Amino acid sequence: MQQARTEIAAAVEPIIDRWKGEEGPLLPILNGIQRELGHVPRESLPIIAEALNLTRAEVYGVVSFYHDYREKPAGRHVLKLCRAEACQSMGGDAVAEKLQKLLGIRFHETSADGAVTLEPVYCLGLCACAPSAMLDGEVIGRLDEARVEEIAAEVRA
């Protein structure tokens, strides 16, 4: 525990130092940690709180508000499937079912081999091409069964 904490401190302190002097430094710091470590470890919260003269509660409140700050690292690929109204009305439900079956995981889960994390997302602003998804930051439109199978094969490769 102590060891893990020191390692995390070594990793997050440069990020904290980079942003500490700026106005409103908490979000840039959390973004930096998420970018560098792929997640925001719980152990880093007290370190951030101490550096910014905040409480653990305040930092935790912000971290837990944003779904993109992960407690644990994601799989090698992150697949976000839009579950908002427009996509649902264009066959999104079937796509969602199919995808979960093919990947063998439910939403919010990471496959056992660490290949992929599946997440719901509420609107990618791509309603004209519904149903849509985002794979590792790249948007994909007009999903159908064939396209879903392709994606599943790609992420499990």
Place this chain on the structure above:
Amino acid sequence: MNFKELDVSNPYFAYDPAKCIVCSLCVRACEEQQGTFALTVEGRGFESRITAGMDEPFLQSECVSCGACVQACPTGALQEKSIIEMGMPDHSAVTTCAYCGVGCSFKAEMKGEEVVRMVPYKDGKANRGHSCVKGRFAYGYANHKDRILNPMIRDKITDPWREVSWEEVYAHIGSKIGRIQQKYGRGSVGGITSSRCTNEETYLVQKLVRQAFGNNNVDTCARVCHSPTGYGLKTTFGTSAGTQDFDSVEHTDVVLVIGANPTDAHPVFGSRLKKRLREGAKLIVLDPRRIELVRTPHVEASYHLPLKPGTNVAVLTALAHVIVSEGLFDEAFIRERCDWDEFQDWASFVLQPENSPEAIEKMSGVSAELIRGAARLYATGGNSAIYYGLGVTEHSQGSTTVMAIANLAMATGNIGRPGVGVNPLRGQNNVQGSCDMGSFPHEMPGYRHISDDATRAIYESLWGVKLDNEPGLRIPNMLDAAVDGSFKALYVQGEDILQSDPNTHHVAAGLEAMECVIVHDLFLNETANYAHIFLPGSTFLEKDGTFTNAERRINRVRKVMEPKNGYADWEVTQDMARALGQDWNYTHPSEIMAEIAATTPSFAGVTYELLEKEGSVQWPCNEKAPTGTPVMHIDGFVRGKGKFVRTAYVATDEKAGPRFPLLLTTGRILSQYNVGAQTRRTENVVWHDEDLLEIHPFDAETRGIREGDWVKLKSRSGETSLRATITERVAPGVVYTTFHHPATQANVVTTEYSDWATNCPEYKVTAVQVSPSNGPTEWQEDYEEHARQSRRIVHVEAAE
């Protein structure tokens, strides 16, 4: 679903998330009122939940258990456990907290004879509806099984106690005091008043000593805390009290905190101060220890001057040096309100090169740059107020330090209006009152010297006795005289001198040498281990009276239940006086207040009717100020012209040397109160169940001490053992502990050195050595055995 379990980790309240509507009132109370920021909303949307810390149980989170969230909760998601167990209250009364000198008003909510909960009273002018963990929750001691409810006597302190009737105990006291005075003289007996009791009770104890004992051997626990405040402020301003009310902090721009730790020792004021700091006021902290205020969420001091213990006067004079040499003083104010010649004399003194920041840098351990910066901020930052505590007074130059503080305030014109002033943070609920009530051997009520013929005449005609015009013995003098064999009997009301006074061995020797020690207390405290007569006391819930807080505010204490021991403390003192031949016939404390008002000019207008109408009043309350005086010295100082006093620094004789290389300083923690007689008998022990020695990592490493190790703490007075905690809150060369637990007896180590003017002990500086140890010392084991033996009680069935 984001399901959260019921959290019952806090001993006083439960959090049931199933009842929570996420209205966030608790989060806001924690942030805006208490200033702890321990609560937050976790997640978002329908998934949001209220949580403490990082989704931790309340007890492990940053929560300080002030209870503001519980009070704010509209649904009962946060609820006092006492309400869950006992149900809702059916009646209530407004009263005053009996812990620290803030003097918070509470509504005691009752069900029959039992307190269901204490709720801070929104119209309370000291606390404005806020409270801390002690006042709101730590009242359970009133029903603790250790409480003694019957009078007891014994011949020798090695005997077990024998329960007796009230008649028998008074007869016993009457004959014993009489015999001792006959044999050893009138001056061989004395009394100690309590700063925990009401004004009325304190007044009666000093009256008992002066009228029935016939001498001036009366003193009070203020001797060991704020007596230098009395001396210093009386000399400079003309009155022995703080100059402001607590509301004044809302108008302050720069706060200078000296030797005080408000967030632990005066938590409700600490919260009000933090609120003002979050609004933008600047903070300067003068303290050897990095107290919480130096840096705590959303508050950061502009300057922290981590001076070596014992160098207060040098640093304060250096601040004055900067103010005078850089022309930052307020000439118009000084010319109008003080004596210009006196100022010039003082200015020439502070300008001497040995008082410059550069000259004292090495000795005080504070860089000249910090001192210069702090002085400039204090002098030019707008409304500057000084708040100070026992870190100022409990030194060999305590009185000098108080005068140095007064000098700073006068030189910069920071006195006589809201937002400024000199504010001692008094330790006990009624330490201001006990001083006001003539508890000192040299002063009658209202700080009138015993040598003043006119004052004595008032009391002589009223009491029908001749009063001695010479001051009597102070507490340390009584103990010295006892060891010498000339002082034989002592009545101690509500104070545990064995644990709280310095140099425990000497106190024990003094008590052992007496023939009759009468302890009047709730519990068999440590002093009672050396007592011959024990009178059971009553709690603040069981009597009527008044407490006077740090802002001179006289608050009503209201009886909400019958005394468990049968009699309020004032009744016991009255019966004692009758046993000694006095004809006292008070039927209610209001009659005692009437006597105080009739004989004391600063209290002339105080009546229970007025207190009922106004809620509380700040003295002076008389013809000139019929509803009291929130801010003092507005148009002129009480003494006329404010007096500048030269404050030459004289280093204490208590110095670190080769045998004792570290300096020990002592203090308090939030959840415990002083010697802990009350708080140790509540659930507050979950936060602090033993005293710990704080030591800097550097000093710990060279001694091979690890976190949690037992260490021996040794001075030239004695030694004790306790566990160490390693922290950078203290500087290298300084160690710190609290004195809440008798098992530690931190005062075995402190010395007999004291303030030159008032004998206030030098608790804050003791040269010590710290070494690894494997457990309690021989003294601790012997003492524990003695205490165990001395608490044996033989119960006797009452004869029909």
